[in-house]
Amino acid sequence: MQFKAVKFTNKANPLTVGTQSIPVTETNGEYKLPSADSILVKVHAAALNPIDLIIKNSLSPWIFRGEKGFGFDYSGVVVAIGADAAKRNGLKVNDRVSGLFQDIFGPGTVAEYVLVDASKPTGANCRKLPDNLTFQQGAAWPLVFGTAQSMFDSIAKGNSFNKILVIGAGTSVGRYVVQLGKKVYNSSEIVVSCSSKTESLIKELGATTVIDYTKQKSILNPVLESVKESGPFDAIFDCCGNSDLLGDMLTVLKGRAEGGTYTTIAGDAKLDFSKGPGNLPSQIFSHFRLLRSNFGFLPYFYKMVLVNPADSWPDKCVKALAEHDFKVFIDSEYPMDQVSEAVKRLQSNKAAGKVIINIE
Template sequence: MQEIVENRAVAFKTRKGPNEIIAEKLDLDSCFTDDEIVIKVHAAALNPVDLLVKAYAYSWIAGCEPKTLSRDYSGVIVRRGKNIKEFDIGDKVVGSFDHLFGKEGSLSNYLTLDPKKHPSITKMPSFGDSEYDDFVLNAAWPLVFGTAYMGLGLLDKSQNLGPDSRILVIGASTSVSNALVQIAKNHLKVKSVVGICSKSSFERNKELGFDHLVAYDEEVVTDGVKKLIDTEFNGGKFDLIFDSVGNSDFIPKIDDFLKPISENSYYRTIVGDAKLKYTSPNLLKTFKPSETFRRFGPFKKYNYRNYLLIPSNTFMVLGAEMIAKKQFVPTIDSVFTFEDHTDAFNRLVSNKAKGKIVVKIA
C-alpha cells in the first residue's frame, strides 16, 4: 500500500519574489532510489548563504521554478534504499545538504538524498540537558562547524595548529567563529585565540573559549591587537588570521601580525576583504585588486584563502564526537515555527543574530 504524504517547503521562484510555503504530494514508497534515504526533517537552520543564493537567482541562470531554501537539517530516516548499509529506518541524523537553485532543500518536511553524493551527514548526537531539544541544536551546527573546520586547515591539512599556535579571529561573535574557537581550544588545544568583537559581547565570547578580546567599538583594532602581541605574546605573531565578517584593516600591515609565509602561516576568509551585503551583494567590492600579486603572484607575500564549505563526512564525525564529549555546543539566537519562516528570515537579514536561527518543521 502506498503512503502518500504532503511535502511542504519554503521556496522562492524569483530573486525579488517572496519566500512562500509550497506543497506537493509525495509517495514515500517510490520517491527514492536504491542509493537514497528519505529524511523527515524536524528542524533546519538558516544561513547567510541562503540570502546570497537568492540574490543571484537571476531567471536566465536559475529559471522561475520553485527553489527550496536552507542546507542544515536534523531529522529521522523514514525510508532507505536497499544499497544503504550505514543507516537504518528510524535513525536520527544530522547534516548539511549541498544544493544550488534546487527543488529540494532542508527547509521542507521531507528530504531525499544519496549519502555518498551528500556526505555531510552522520547519526545525530545528544546534547543532554538544554533549554533546546536535540533536533534544534543539531540543525544549528553542520555548516558553521564545517566552515570553521576548513578555516583551521583541517580538511586540506594545510596547517598543523596546536599548543604552540596563536589565532586571531576577526568577527568573534559570528556562528562560524563560535565553532572555530571551540574546535581550536577543545580539540586542537591551541595556546591563544584572540577575538575581535563589540565590548558588549566580551562575556559571551569569553565563555566560548577566547583567551583575549579586542573591542572594535572602543579602540582602533589594529592598535589593540598590536598591543597584545607586544605585551602578552612577547612579540609573537599569529599562525592564522581568520575573518568571518569581511575586513581589510590588517592587510596593509600584515607583516606586523602574521608570521612569515616560510612558517606556513595563513590568512583565511569566508567573505573577502569587505563586509558583504547578502541581499544585494557586489562580489567585486569584496576583493582588493591591489593585493592580488601579493597573494597569488610568483613571489607571494603570504598564504591567502577565500573559500566556501566543501561537503565532507570528516567534519561531521568530529562534530558529533565533540558534542558527545561536551566539547562543542552551537549558539542559538532564536527558534521559529515553520509558519513563521518570514520572521526567521527577517531576523537573518537584520544582521543582529547572535547565534543560529533555527526553524522547527516537524
C-alpha cells in the same frame, strides 16, 4: 510522494509554503526509493543562513523562473534508506540525523521531508546526531561549524595554533572557531575581535584577549600591541570580512616557513546578505591575493574558505560535539508558516545564534 515545503521563484517573490514532490512512493509504511544510495529523512528542524538570502536576493525576475526550495541545514529521522547508503555511513531507519543539503536552486530543507543521495556531495555529510543534541541543535551546527572546521583544515601544515587571532568572534562561525581553538587545537593564546555585547560570552568560550572593534576605527593597533607582547600570530581566522591587517601582515603573522596562514570566509569586506552579491566587486583584491598565495608569491599563506559538503568536516564536527562541551547557539525558533518572520529576524543582524524553523 508529496509534502509541504517553503518555496520561492526569485527575489521579487515572497517565500511561501507550497507542495513539493519527490520520486518516492509509500505503501502501508513501506517506502520505495529512487536508488540504493537514497536516504529519506523526515525533517524536524531546519536552520536559516545568510547564504540562503544571498542566493534568493541574487535571482533576477528577468532570468529566473520556476519554484525553488529554501534552506540547507536540517535534522530529523531516517524513515527509509537504501542498502548502499547504509553501507556508506552506517545509518539505519529511525536514526536521528543532521546534515547540510547544499543544493543551490534545489528542493531545500525547510520542508517536511528531504531526500538525499549518499553518493553525492549534497548527501555525503548526513550523519547520526549525537545523543546530547536536540533536533534544533542538530539543525543549527552543520554549515557554521562545518565552515569553522574547514577554516582550521585550510591552515598550512606545520602550524602550531599556539597563538591565534579570530576576527569576528561573535559571529556564528567565529564562536565555533574560538571553541575549536580552545578545546580541540589546544591554542594557549586566543585573541579575538568582537563587540562589548558578546565579550563575556566569547571569553567563556575560550578567548584570552578581547579587542572591542566598536571602540576604534581599525583593529590594527591592538593587534600590533599583542605582537609586541607575545610575538606574531600562528594563524588568523577572519569570520566576517576585514582588511585592517593586510598591509602589516609581515609583522602580524608568522611566515610561510612556519605555516603562518590568514584564512577568511568573506574576503576584504563584509557581505550585505540582505541585498545579494552587491559588494562582490570589492572582493577582487581578495582573489588576486589568493592567486599570489597559491603561486607562492606571498610571504604567508592566504586562504578563502567555502565549506565543501563532501569534505572530512562532518566526522570531525560530530566527534567534537559528542566528546567536548561545545555550545550550539540558537537565537529563535519559528513554525514553517512563519518563515517570513524568521527571515526578518535573520536580516535584522541581531540574531545571537541560528534562526530555526521547526517542521511539524
